[in-house]
Amino acid sequence: MATLSVKPGQRFTLPDWHISSDLLSTNAERQRSASHQIRQEARILRNETNNQTKWDEYDNRTRLNERLDIVNRWKETLDKCLTDMDTEINNLTQMKEAAEHALQAKNLPLDVAIENLTYRESRRAIDVVRDHVEEELHKEVEVIDATKKDLQQKVSEAFEQLCLLQEARQQLNFDHRGKREALEIDQTCVSLSVNSPNISYKVNPTRLPVGTITPEQWDQFSQYNKDRAEREMKAATELREAIALTIAQTDNELEAQRVATEFAFRKRIHELEKALDELRWQEKNTLEEIAEMEEDIRRLEEDLQKKMANLKLAHTRLETRTYRPNMELCRDQAQHGLTDEVHQLEGTIAALKQKMAQSQ
Numbered sequence: 001m002a003t004l005s006v007k008p009g010q011r012f013t014l015p016d017w018h019i020s021s022d023l024l025s026t027n028a029e030r031q032r033s034a035s036h037q038i039r040q041e042a043r044i045l046r047n048e049t050n051n052q053t054k055w056d057e058y059d060n061r062t063r064l065n066e067r068l069d070i071v072n073r074w075k076e077t078l079d080k081c082l083t084d085m086d087t088e089i090n091n092l093t094q095m096k097e098a099a100e101h102a103l104q105a106k107n108l109p110l111d112v113a114i115e116n117l118t119y120r121e122s123r124r125a126i127d128v129v130r131d132h133v134e135e136e137l138h139k140e141v142e143v144i145d146a147t148k149k150d151l152q153q154k155v156s157e158a159f160e161q162l163c164l165l166q167e168a169r170q171q172l173n174f175d176h177r178g179k180r181e182a183l184e185i186d187q188t189c190v191s192l193s194v195n196s197p198n199i200s201y202k203v204n205p206t207r208l209p210v211g212t213i214t215p216e217q218w219d220q221f222s223q224y225n226k227d228r229a230e231r232e233m234k235a236a237t238e239l240r241e242a243i244a245l246t247i248a249q250t251d252n253e254l255e256a257q258r259v260a261t262e263f264a265f266r267k268r269i270h271e272l273e274k275a276l277d278e279l280r281w282q283e284k285n286t287l288e289e290i291a292e293m294e295e296d297i298r299r300l301e302e303d304l305q306k307k308m309a310n311l312k313l314a315h316t317r318l319e320t321r322t323y324r325p326n327m328e329l330c331r332d333q334a335q336h337g338l339t340d341e342v343h344q345l346e347g348t349i350a351a352l353k354q355k356m357a358q359s360q
Contacts, residue, residue, distance in 0.1 A: 064190045071179050071186065074222050078176040081229045085169045088233045089162065095240045096158035102247045103151040109254065110144045113137050113261075133268045136261040143257045147250035154243045161236050168225075168232045175225045297356060304352045311345040314338050 012020075117137050121128075192199060213221075318338045322329070 075179040088236050089165050092236045095243050099155050099243050106148050113140045132264040136264040140257045140261050164232050168229045171225050300356050307349050314341045
């Protein structure tokens with residue numbers, strides 16, 4: 001005979017089953033509602049974060065572009081400063097070389113002036129005189145020494161200013177090189193996107209590197225370099241003008257002194273030529289006088305010889321008459337005449353000899 005098998009365990013009533021079904025349905029609805037709420041919030045979050053991310057990326061890209069503009073403007077400013085600096089360095093170098101050439105050119109007139117002074121020492125006797133020529137030559141040496149000192153001072157100042165310009169240029173170049181590298185880096189950053197193959201996570205990218213400065217300090221640094229460069233270029237320009245003025249002034253002073261020295265030379269040469277002409281005229285007259293004197297001396301000698309012959313004649317006559325015999329030794333008119341003639345001739349001969357002595 002067959003028997004009824006019953007499943008062991010608790011058996012629920014129909015109301016329990018309905019309650020369980022209602023609970024399952026209610027729980028499912030609650031879970032779906034919670035899921036829907038989460039999905040809605042997730043969508044809102046996605047939209048908000050997407051918008052925020054896009055805005056942040058756009059905002060930072062804009063900031064990078066603005067930074068590129070700022071850095072590029074400074075780079076262009078530094079470019080112009082470097083160009084102006086190179087031009088000023090070249091101009092000052094040329095002016096320094098011009099001053100050096102002017103300084104070198106002063107050696108020749110100095111050597112000439114010293115040579116003139118040395119050569120004039122070969123004058124003799126009364127011609128060794130401190131005249132206007134010597135005074136002007138000494139003054140010319142002093143002027144040349146003073147001009148050389150002024151030019152040497154300007155050359156030294158130009159050298160020092162060139163060193164300052166080079167220092168300022170090096171600082172400008174350092175700043176310019178930094179700006180150029182910063183532009184390349186920021187341009188690379190602007191070119192990056194989420195699709196770029198070389199983007200990745202980095203270790204502590206928000207850290208502040210050593211040496212980080214504020215934008216104000218960054219701007220002040222470049223402004224200082226620019227101001228310093230302009231200040232040194234202005235000083236160099238003023239120095240170039242001063243060097244050009246010094247070269248012109250020294251040339252004018254030397255030229256004025258050269259003219260004064262040449263005028264003194266011409267005046268002295270005129271005086272010497274005049275004195276030489278006077279001496280030649282005196283020499284000519286003296287030679288003529290000597291010739292006439294020699295002729296007169298010759299004539300005096302001839303007259304003296306004649307007078308001595310006459311004296312011999314008178315002496316002989318007187319001596320011969322001393323041999324007259326006895327009473328014939330009379331002091332007659334002839335005796336007196338011969339005696340007077342002897343005295344007269346002796347006086348004449350003495351006068352002639354005295355005059356000859358004076359003539360010689």
